[in-house]
Amino acid sequence: MGPSSQPVLLPPQLFREGVPKSEEEWQAAGREAATLLSQYIAINTTNPPGNELKAAEWVKQVLAREGIESQVFEPGPGKANLYARVRGDGSGRPLIFLNHMDVVLASPEYWKVDPFGGVVKDGYVWGRGALDMKGEAIAQLMTLIILKRAQVPLRRDVIFLATSDEEIGAGVGAGWFVENHPDLIQDAEFLINEGGTIRADARGRIEYYGVGTTEKSPFWLNVSARGTAGHGSRPTPDNPVHRLVRALNRIASWQTPLVVTPTVERYLHDLSTIETDATRRAWLADVRAALRDSTAIRALTADLTYNALLRNTISITGLKGSDKTNVIPPVASAALDVRLLPAQEPAAFLAELVRVVNDSAVTITPQGPNWPATESSADTELFRAIVAAARARDPDALVTTPPLTGFTDSHYFRRLGIVSYGLSPFPLNQVESRGVHGNDERVSFDDLTFGVHFMYDVVSRVVAR
Template sequence: MHGTWGDDEVVALASELIAIDTSNTGDPTAPGTERAAAEYVAAKLSEVGYEPTYVESGAPGRGNVVVRLPGADPTRGALLVHGHLDVVPADAREWSVHPFSGEVRDGYVWGRGAVDMKGMVAMTLAVARAFKRAGVVPPRDLVFAFLADEEAGGFYGARWLVEHRPELFEGVTEAISEVGGFSVTLADDARAYLVETAEKGVMWLRLRVRGSAGHGSMLYDDNAVARLAAAVSRLDAHRFPLVLTEPVRELLTGVAEITGVPFDEGDPEAAVARLGNLSRMIGATLRDTANVTMFEAGYKANVVPSEARATVDGRMLPGRERAFEAELARLLGPEVELEWDSLPPVQTTFDGALVEGMAAAIAAEDPGARVLPYMLSAGTDAKSFQLLGIRHFGFAPLRLPPDLDFSALFHGVDERVPVDALTFGTRVLHRLLRDC
């Protein structure tokens, strides 16, 4: 006998999904890894009566599954609930448990993807199955999408589907997905649940400097390695201008109301510093960032190479795209050749019936808690779905222990999610989607 909410099976679903290794290296020539997880999801949906659509997005193995649950009012805009099946790689030697074990231990489900984002995929799947079993007719159409390639920008996932299979999302006006809805304990037992209403844009830059090649014992004034190293050092030392955006202002104002500590708009960095473990993530939404992540040059100790290459992960605030590009070009200088892939920022307002529904669903399970907006420093598949005019929120609800450094678990060693948080989130998601 299955529970009304679907929270009775969410832990098993999460564990089994984590045990399917869907590591995404970001290499577009590598074989896709999502197919097995997509087939698992499709089987779980078929088992309760859905007729899932399975699509491979642009390359073999890049599996996606989409189903639609008709609502009572087909004239209303549909709600998309989406999650990605791929995960970033993990080195088992660094972990306390095997990263693809899905082990349930000490009140947590452990493994790569537990928080990013197979936990939310399991919650979504549990609710979708519970609705079908119970014959639930939601107020409007619900589209459930389980997607490939988010960890490499979604070019072989959400972006491909938006460009080649937009009919799967016909009539969708709003969406919810990852990196929002999690709790933050701010004072005593006062909790706020942060809903993502904006996210920074992405620019993955490939830098190259060319110079003279030759014997390492000779003199050079155009050493490509040294010149590129100097350029990325300038970039690393640079601090982009501080910009207080509306989502960050609303978040810090709400935190001030809960804690009783005033928020000085003239010094937002001081307010962010008081957020504890969250300060690194929220602090990154006060300005653009550009971090050097890879550096490649040379092949032998006594040979000066003819070129050096580096990769930079750039993130810019909404409205800062052109200014960010100009500032990068000025910092790096004309001798650095630039190529890049980019994804746009995302931003919406913190209002409307869906936001009210989120607040009501949270309050029903955690009375007295507040719901606040925030901006994500990273990116999600919302960047692709906004091309269809879909309004997006990050809402994967989890009630977390006060001492858990949640943001550090994303792409981190010993990634894990509390069992109680998964069952809590499934109940919240059930309430929201039943009444949305």
């Protein structure tokens, strides 16, 4: 039985027509978002295998009820990418809402609720994907629904693109779509995706609005050592496991050079304006000067995020030797998760690593995800719309551009010249942020209401006539 043969009971439409005006009307839109999100979470799209087709069929029905047509592409069994386009008058180029339908594994034994129950309680919608990124997808979807229900005249087309396989970093999702259907998206000027943060303090006060304009790029490597196989009872002088361990020891003790990119410099300078500690404020305000001072270097690089933003990083993550304790294998290998800052040359980094290892019997080769880092300008109409929407809420709001240490699907679109921003519309404090890929992932009604309203304010400024 195909998924489309199962009728889905969609939640009630809580506001009917026109753009919400009062706080009560926005709360009704927020409640509608909450019921949609609860249904969406209950479609288990843990990847692998993903089963995104079921999610796509649900999104298709939600859109159809609003009179929005969509196409579902099926690049593989159970896999899907959904594409919808609401037309404007063509005087401006399109804006894309990008969101992935898949989620990462949840281990129910560590959760207070069933991660796929779509549980609504204590003012929160709970479940895997509530933040990453079914919740964000619903804020995007509600924005599109409000534009459509209110019949807002548009000067740009608005494209809604829900994809597979973001969480496995490969496969048949956004990359597949860009490769196979570039004609459907390449006229776009702007794209909104995950990868931003609105950071709130413990009391819920917004510290800054973070827009993701750039991210580090993966440069994953395989390190392997060859030697002579044999019986573990008679050691060989060139045991490849010993050789690999020596190489990895050199890699692990290597401090990669500190580098200050223009975006990181600007971001840290922005953070200095809200830093309360005077010493740290001075470091952040002029990080180039700070990195000439060993005390500042120690303090700044002790912060895992700052450290990852100030250098290329290496995490040794995988190890493979013999399957048997008494067998010396002919080869031993390790996996390195290397992340490069924008404008860093992969070949030059590799040459430097080979010099550090300094052993011709050890080979280092690129493996898996590997592309140059991409960046979108912050000098755009969309960025100015985000600033305007933030300042409408607080005239002193700080809007900044935190670079991501990880990566999203934005790079596929930036490479087509589409200005792509990470814009997550929920103000999250540190505890709430831990739900992403962690336990008890959840989003509050208040944040959903804020998120729908904020996303609508940003996007309507750019797409409405």
